Amino acid sequence: MKNLIVQKYGGTSVGSIEKIKKIAKDIVNIKNSGKRIVVVLSAMGDTTDILINKAKSINQNPSKRELDMLLSTGEQVSISLMAMALESLNESVISLTGFQCKILANEKLRITKIDSARIKKELNNNKIVIVAGFQGVTENNDITTLGRGGSDTTAVALANALNAEKCEIYTDVDGVYTSDPRKVSDAKLLDKISYDEMLELASLGAKVLHPRSVELARNYNIPLVVKPSHKKGNGTKIMEVNQVEKVVVRGISLDENTAKITVLEVPDKPGIAFKLFKALAKSNIQIDMIIQNINKDSVNDISFTIKRDYLEKSINLCKKIAKGLGAKDVIYDDTVAKLSVVGTGLAGNSEVASTFFEGLYEQDINIEMISTSEIKISCIIDRKKGVDALQHLHNRFELAGY
Amino acid sequence: MKNLIVQKYGGTSVGSIEKIKKIAKDIVNIKNSGKRIVVVLSAMGDTTDILINKAKSINQNPSKRELDMLLSTGEQVSISLMAMALESLNESVISLTGFQCKILANEKLRITKIDSARIKKELNNNKIVIVAGFQGVTENNDITTLGRGGSDTTAVALANALNAEKCEIYTDVDGVYTSDPRKVSDAKLLDKISYDEMLELASLGAKVLHPRSVELARNYNIPLVVKPSHKKGNGTKIMEVNQVEKVVVRGISLDENTAKITVLEVPDKPGIAFKLFKALAKSNIQIDMIIQNINKDSVNDISFTIKRDYLEKSINLCKKIAKGLGAKDVIYDDTVAKLSVVGTGLAGNSEVASTFFEGLYEQDINIEMISTSEIKISCIIDRKKGVDALQHLHNRFELAGY
Numbered sequence: 058m059k060n061l062i063v064q065k066y067g068g069t070s071v072g073s074i075e076k077i078k079k080i081a082k083d084i085v086n087i088k089n090s091g092k093r094i095v096v097v098l099s100a101m102g103d104t105t106d107i108l109i110n111k112a113k114s115i116n117q118n119p120s121k122r123e124l125d126m127l128l129s130t131g132e133q134v135s136i137s138l139m140a141m142a143l144e145s146l147n148e149s150v151i152s153l154t155g156f157q158c159k160i161l162a163n164e165k166l167r168i169t170k171i172d173s174a175r176i177k178k179e180l181n182n183n184k185i186v187i188v189a190g191f192q193g194v195t196e197n198n199d200i201t202t203l204g205r206g207g208s209d210t211t212a213v214a215l216a217n218a219l220n221a222e223k224c225e226i227y228t229d230v231d232g233v234y235t236s237d238p239r240k241v242s243d244a245k246l247l248d249k250i251s252y253d254e255m256l257e258l259a260s261l262g263a264k265v266l267h268p269r270s271v272e273l274a275r276n277y278n279i280p281l282v283v284k285p286s287h288k289k290g291n292g293t294k295i296m297e298v299n300q301v302e303k304v305v306v307r308g309i310s311l312d313e314n315t316a317k318i319t320v321l322e323v324p325d326k327p328g329i330a331f332k333l334f335k336a337l338a339k340s341n342i343q344i345d346m347i348i349q350n351i352n353k354d355s356v357n358d359i360s361f362t363i364k365r366d367y368l369e370k371s372i373n374l375c376k377k378i379a380k381g382l383g384a385k386d387v388i389y390d391d392t393v394a395k396l397s398v399v400g401t402g403l404a405g406n407s408e409v410a411s412t413f414f415e416g417l418y419e420q421d422i423n424i425e426m427i428s429t430s431e432i433k434i435s436c437i438i439d440r441k442k443g444v445d446a447l448q449h450l451h452n453r454f455e456l457a458g459y
Numbered sequence: 460m461k462n463l464i465v466q467k468y469g470g471t472s473v474g475s476i477e478k479i480k481k482i483a484k485d486i487v488n489i490k491n492s493g494k495r496i497v498v499v500l501s502a503m504g505d506t507t508d509i510l511i512n513k514a515k516s517i518n519q520n521p522s523k524r525e526l527d528m529l530l531s532t533g534e535q536v537s538i539s540l541m542a543m544a545l546e547s548l549n550e551s552v553i554s555l556t557g558f559q560c561k562i563l564a565n566e567k568l569r570i571t572k573i574d575s576a577r578i579k580k581e582l583n584n585n586k587i588v589i590v591a592g593f594q595g596v597t598e599n600n601d602i603t604t605l606g607r608g609g610s611d612t613t614a615v616a617l618a619n620a621l622n623a624e625k626c627e628i629y630t631d632v633d634g635v636y637t638s639d640p641r642k643v644s645d646a647k648l649l650d651k652i653s654y655d656e657m658l659e660l661a662s663l664g665a666k667v668l669h670p671r672s673v674e675l676a677r678n679y680n681i682p683l684v685v686k687p688s689h690k691k692g693n694g695t696k697i698m699e700v701n702q703v704e705k706v707v708v709r710g711i712s713l714d715e716n717t718a719k720i721t722v723l724e725v726p727d728k729p730g731i732a733f734k735l736f737k738a739l740a741k742s743n744i745q746i747d748m749i750i751q752n753i754n755k756d757s758v759n760d761i762s763f764t765i766k767r768d769y770l771e772k773s774i775n776l777c778k779k780i781a782k783g784l785g786a787k788d789v790i791y792d793d794t795v796a797k798l799s800v801v802g803t804g805l806a807g808n809s810e811v812a813s814t815f816f817e818g819l820y821e822q823d824i825n826i827e828m829i830s831t832s833e834i835k836i837s838c839i840i841d842r843k844k845g846v847d848a849l850q851h852l853h854n855r856f857e858l859a860g861y
Contacts, residue, residue: 119543134510138529140528141521142518175600198577
């Protein structure tokens with residue numbers, strides 16, 4: 058659709074009545090510049106957390122279906138209030154829930170289809186369309202939510218379905234930085250970054266954008282912009298790699314939400330790792346890095362990292378499986394962090410790895426695990442030393458631009 | 460459907476996490492007695508008022524569509540929390556919104572159709588079904604609400620669509636009384652009351668049941684029970700007139716939410732009243748009692764009563780119309796109340812009217828307007844004297860049973 062922009066505002070951006078009124082004015086300004094607008098909203102402020110706490114006070118383990126039924130009210134409140142704010146500015150506007158846009162999502166929390174007919178009809182009636190983020194419906198008309206950060210995905214999926222000219226993600230930060238500016242004082246705001254670089258940074262804990270939304274934008278080549286919602290600023294454009302200035306290292310990140318589990322003395326038989334990781338995957342526990350040490354007497358130690366949130370669940374599961382596999386024991390380390398450098402120029406540049414390891418050596422930091430990809434090198438290190446290492450490597454790779 | 464009970468719990472009954480947990484246990488007890496259950500819930504406590512205030516802080520006059528979008532979240536929160544409470548008691552349960560049950564409602568806030576297939580499927584899967592009251596969808600899939608008290612109507616409409624054996628309305632009062640127990644200390648709880656009597660009392664301001672729900676129950680002959688939600692008690696059964704013990708006067712009520720408007724010196728031409736009341740009806744202002752006095756010189760004074768909530772709106776409208784009709788002026792009196800006696804035995808019993816008027820005379824109360832129906836006599840009197848008159852007539856008609 059020509060001249061169409063899809064915008065997404067996060068929970069902090071619409072966290073109060075005043076903020077909603079202010080964003081409404083911004084939307085009108087953009088509309089008056091001759092654009093059609095679809096706005097995707099998250100729930101206001103910490104609404105989702107409040108609702109989750111309410112649920113837990115009734116049932117520690119509510120079913121996903123009923124929790125989704127509850128949580129989806131958060132976005133429904135924001136979209137209706139935003140529509141009312143725009144009505145008070147004499148704009149023609151309509152709010153739509155996930156079921157009204159027929160945003161079909163499967164059990165894996167992924168959007169499988171969007172029936173854009175209703176939205177197109179409303180846009181053609183010259184209306185601003187406000188869509189509830191984070192939610193969809195199943196084929197059976199049950200409400201489902203897309204998981205944390207799902208509103209980003211809603212926005213990108215809508216931009217694709219409606220063939221929008223771009224998708225703008227408004228947030229409470231200025232854009233994407235070379236590193237976390239709360240930890241690295243001279244971190245530099247990036248003008249542009251490639252989809253793949255952003256994807257690695259997002260996966261690595263840079264909380265600006267949800268990885269799935271970046272993946273979706275990359276797959277459909279949708280121009281994405283991350284912008285600050287309540288101040289001026291051009292933010293960061295996320296685009297194809299050939300549109301981005303080539304540098305060796307784009308950014309560096311520290312993921313402190315990681316933990317290491319080691320299954321000790323697993324018999325060295327085929328299919329062992331498969332059985333272990335299949336069971337974890339079945340419980341929706343994502344494995345990040347894996348190493349396997351050949352020990353003595355044909356037994357191996359298998360170490361892997363997971364998000365720290367899932368540590369308890371993972372250990373319990375591993376202990377059960379380890380018994381069946383004939384392993385000796387399961388141990389864990391939740392005092393680790395993952396430090397990563399990301400950059401498209403990194404592929405085939407052997408100096409990056411050596412600078413990385415040298416930098417850690419200079420700080421007297423031991424590397425517990427290493428993993429590499431085309432555009433990323435990650436190391437598991439002691440969490441206590443993480444922030445210092447981050448700053449030191451940010452200097453070493455001259456990311457502040459001096 | 461055999462052995463099916465539809466229950467409705469109002470906002471006060473599910474006003475807190477603790478109350479929801481308690482009601483969940485009550486539901487399980489009834490299920491264990493061999494019943495299938497559909498539960499209709501209102502929004503928790505004063506949620507609806509809080510949401511309305513939130514809306515007004517953004518837009519004094521939000522569109523009905525967006526306000527409905529906002530308000531319908533209230534019931535969605537209660538049904539999901541109740542489902543979670545029942546899950547924690549190991550019950551198989553599912554919550555359903557208005558759109559999931561396809562409760563079709565028109566612009567006049569009336570339910571026109573319910574597609575009960577989904578509910579029946581879930582009941583046949585041995586699930587307790589929790590349905591959001593107060594809400595439906597239009598043919599266009601827009602969310603609409605049924606107006607205050609709409610959850611009662613949802614319950615009765617579902618009882619009809621599912622062919623339930625009865626519909627139980629749980630509330631924070633013990634049932635239906637001969638008069639308002641907060642105003643008449645010796646008001647007596649009624650075991651039974653006919654649909655028509657209940658309808659008159661409901662319309663007269665006894666806030667136990669929404670009139671539309673009683674009307675619907677009468678039209679489809681659905682046994683209705685009003686019961687207290689958080690204590691023991693059989694409540695009041697509402698049924699066909701031939702199943703109820705015949706008495707002259709069943710109850711007496713005082714409606715303090717009324718006001719009188721008089722259009723002065725309207726030219727005595729055909730169609731004048733029609734034009735006036737049509738304009739009010741168009742603005743959804745319901746007229747209650749009407750009198751017209753023939754004056755002098757072929758001009759009439761037309762007096763009528765409305766709900767006091769609509770006074771300002773009505774006066775503004777009347778002044779506009781009065782001008783067009785050539786009337787002299789519009790005056791109003793918002794210090795009145797409506798006192799009514801209701802009873803099936805009243806039809807054709809001339810003593811009731813004379814006792815009523817005599818009772819008011821004994822209290823030195825002036826009657827400003829009178830209206831009668833088969834089972835009701837209403838008088839407009841000075842509001843200040845309303846409660847005393849109510850108690851006095853309750854004695855005169857010996858409703859306390861002594």
